[in-house]
Amino acid sequence: MTIQVGDTLPEAVLQYIDNGVHRVDTHSLFHGNKMVLFAVPGAFTPTCSERHLPGFIQHLDAFRARGISVACMAVNDAFVMQAWGKSQNTPAGLRMLADGNADFTRALGLELDASGYGMGVRCKRFALYAEDGVVRGLWVEAPGEFRVSSAEHVLSQLPG
Numbered sequence: 001m002t003i004q005v006g007d008t009l010p011e012a013v014l015q016y017i018d019n020g021v022h023r024v025d026t027h028s029l030f031h032g033n034k035m036v037l038f039a040v041p042g043a044f045t046p047t048c049s050e051r052h053l054p055g056f057i058q059h060l061d062a063f064r065a066r067g068i069s070v071a072c073m074a075v076n077d078a079f080v081m082q083a084w085g086k087s088q089n090t091p092a093g094l095r096m097l098a099d100g101n102a103d104f105t106r107a108l109g110l111e112l113d114a115s116g117y118g119m120g121v122r123c124k125r126f127a128l129y130a131e132d133g134v135v136r137g138l139w140v141e142a143p144g145e146f147r148v149s150s151a152e153h154v155l156s157q158l159p160g
Contacts, residue, residue: 009133012104014097015078030133038127039073043084047146055151065158071095075102077154127154138155
């Protein structure tokens with residue numbers, strides 16, 4: 001079942017690199033925070049690299065001005081996420097999270113079977129806004145689209 005607005009985010013462990021590989025559970029990540037998590041089908045893929053991540057980089061200060069942190073997630077390993085972040089000049093504070101085994105993606109009910117493209121299980125393109133671990137906004141793209149999960153659209157839907 002797909003996560004819905006009003007639901008508490010499920011528990012899972014994600015990874016990121018900051019002077020070594022670190023694990024962070026979703027409860028710790030979201031607890032006490034206002035956060036936008038946007039997810040892409042794959043690091044280094046065209047729309048993700050040309051539009052999705054760059055939009056959040058461009059508008060990061062607007063999110064911060066509202067007291068909202070931002071994280072990017074993909075079903076890739078932490079090393080790929082780190083390399084992609086570096087290649088995109090991702091600023092400090094925009095965390096690049098790896099859901100390598102798609103555990104969190106599956107728990108959200110937002111998995112995508114991309115095996116026809118040789119990519120296995122990935123996550124759908126989406127963005128969510130959570131306050132203290134509770135989903136307050138959710139924008140899931142239709143296959144092949146990029147509209148509702150963009151930084152601009154998400155900003156327009158957020159309070160304040």
